[in-house]
Amino acid sequence: MKNNLLSEKLTYMGVSNTPTHLHLCTYNETEMHEFSANKFSEIRGEIKDNAINWLQIHGLQDIETIREIGNYFGINFLIIQDILNPHHPTKIEEYESHMVLVLKLFHLEKNNQLLKQQLCIIQGKNFVLSFFEDENSFFNDVVTAIKGNILKIRNKESDYLLSVLLNDVMANYRNVISTVEDSLEEMESRMLTITTASDIGIKIQESRRQYLRIKRAVLPLKDQFSKLILSDSKLLHKTNRIFFSDVNDHLQFVLQTIEICRETISSLVDLYISNNDLRMNDIMKRLTVVSTIFIPLTFLVGVWGMNFKIMPELDWKYGYLAAWIVMFVVGIIAYLFLKKKKWY
Numbered sequence: 001m002k003n004n005l006l007s008e009k010l011t012y013m014g015v016s017n018t019p020t021h022l023h024l025c026t027y028n029e030t031e032m033h034e035f036s037a038n039k040f041s042e043i044r045g046e047i048k049d050n051a052i053n054w055l056q057i058h059g060l061q062d063i064e065t066i067r068e069i070g071n072y073f074g075i076n077f078l079i080i081q082d083i084l085n086p087h088h089p090t091k092i093e094e095y096e097s098h099m100v101l102v103l104k105l106f107h108l109e110k111n112n113q114l115l116k117q118q119l120c121i122i123q124g125k126n127f128v129l130s131f132f133e134d135e136n137s138f139f140n141d142v143v144t145a146i147k148g149n150i151l152k153i154r155n156k157e158s159d160y161l162l163s164v165l166l167n168d169v170m171a172n173y174r175n176v177i178s179t180v181e182d183s184l185e186e187m188e189s190r191m192l193t194i195t196t197a198s199d200i201g202i203k204i205q206e207s208r209r210q211y212l213r214i215k216r217a218v219l220p221l222k223d224q225f226s227k228l229i230l231s232d233s234k235l236l237h238k239t240n241r242i243f244f245s246d247v248n249d250h251l252q253f254v255l256q257t258i259e260i261c262r263e264t265i266s267s268l269v270d271l272y273i274s275n276n277d278l279r280m281n282d283i284m285k286r287l288t289v290v291s292t293i294f295i296p297l298t299f300l301v302g303v304w305g306m307n308f309k310i311m312p313e314l315d316w317k318y319g320y321l322a323a324w325i326v327m328f329v330v331g332i333i334a335y336l337f338l339k340k341k342k343w344y
Contacts, residue, residue, distance in 0.1 A: 010063045010077075014086040014118075016133040018059035020066070025054040027146055027154045034143075040068045047072075052158050053127040054146075058135050060084055066131075073127060074098070083131050086118040090217050092224040094233055098124040099162070103169055104217035105138060106176040112183075114176070114210045116217070119169070123162040123235060130165065139168060159236050163243035170250035173218055177257045180210050184264040191271050204268050211261050218254055225251055293334045297327045 024035040024043045028051040037043045039062075047053045060066060060083070070080040079100055082088045093100040101121045108114055119138075120131040130139065142164055145153055153160065184207055191200060228236075229244050236244065304313065304323060313319040 010067060010080060010084060012060045012063060012084045014060065014084075014133050016059065016061075016086075018061065018134045020057065020059040020062035022065075023056040023058070025056075025143060025146060026051045027054075028052065029155050032146055032149075032154060038062075038065075040065050040072070044072065047127075049126065051126065052154075052161060054161060055127065055129050056139065057129065057131045060131065060133055069129065073122070073124060073129065075122060075129075079122070083120045086133055088118065090220040090224075092221070092228050094228065094231055094235075098122050099228075099233065099235055101166075103221075105169065105172055106214065106217070108176055108179055108210075112206060114213055116213060121162065121165060123158055125235065126158055128158050128161050128165070138172075139165060142168065157237055157240065160240045160243060163240060163247055166244075166247045167250065170247055170254060173214070173254045174250065174257075177214055177218075177254055177261065180207060180214070181257055181261055181264070183207055184261060184268065188264065188268055188271070191268065191275055201272055204265065204272060207261075208265050211258070211265060215258050215262075218251075218258060221251055222255055289338055292338060293331050296330045296334060300327055300330070 020038065022037050022040060022043060024037075024046055026033050026035075026046060026048050028048075033046070035043045035046050047055075055069070057066070057069065063084070066080060066083065069075070070077075070083075074097055079093075082091075082100075082102055088102050090104060091100075091102045099122065101123075103119045103121065105117045105119050106114055107117070117133055117136070118131075120129075122129040132138070142161075145151070145164070149155075153164065183203075187200060187203060187207070225248055229241065229248060300323070304311070313323070316322070
């Protein structure tokens with residue numbers, strides 16, 4: 001990865017082919033309007049100073065449009081670079097005129113593959129910007145709430161809208177980590193028997209990778225979000241801080257669940273190793289029993305297989321039958337002895 005401080009050129013560093021398109025939602029206490037466009041110049045005139053302006057950007061292919069949006073809202077060059085870098089670590093940064101949040105969203109496919117997408121949110125005095133790599137309906141419920149003015153959302157400032165968006169993000173984390181937790185508990189139940197399927201080790205590794213991806217995305221928020229709540233930023237109004245405390249409660253739940261998953265994965269690994277040892281011991285016990293039964297039989301065969309001239313059994317009419325009877329009786333006695341001792 002190149003040093004971004006040594007380049008004046010903006011470059012999208014992701015792989016999404018989603019064309020850039022914009023959705024603007026402007027609202028105040030009395031009205032709400034929606035606009036869609038492919039270029040920022042087409043909707044720039046619809047941004048109102050006396051309203052809350054929420055601009056959703058889907059697709060980051062059009063670098064010039066992203067630059068225009070950044071320049072219009074006073075977003076510096078380095079933040080725009082972070083927006084265009086989908087591999088940027090999770091962070092929350094506070095500036096004088098706006099707040100920057102780089103977050104991750106997760107989606108668990110039916111094949112148990114965990115997909116990750118970066119979400120950047122920038123909140124200012126009368127605007128909120130949200131940047132997605134792909135086409136996404138993640139915040140559609142928020143748009144519906146604004147239309148219906150649910151809980152008087154249109155009567156509140158932009159920081160309240162930010163808290164609502166963050167609540168949706170925390171709900172995404174809760175859903176995904178709860179699914180991973182349920183999967184781990186199911187594996188733990190399966191592994192309590194010695195006949196566990198042989199592919200359980202692969203599933204543990206898959207769950208561990210999912211856990212690590214979620215942990216890397218969520219854990220940095222632990223300290224950064226606390227600083228955000230305690231900051232004296234003018235962008236966060238006193239009346240709305242209670243909603244950020246609610247978001248923090250959800251975050252703490254996610255962090256606790258992540259810690260539970262860590263402990264569960266650790267116990268699953270130990271249980272998997274123990275089960276392997278138990279299965280190996282069971283196999284060795286069976287082989288030992290078979291060997292124990294056949295050792296005296298092998299001894300008898302070895303004795304009768306010696307090339308001595310004087311061996312009465314060799315000239316006896318019933319010697320062959322007697323040898324079989326002796327070996328059969330010895331084998332049965334060895335088997336019954338092992339069974340009585342509960343070694344088999």
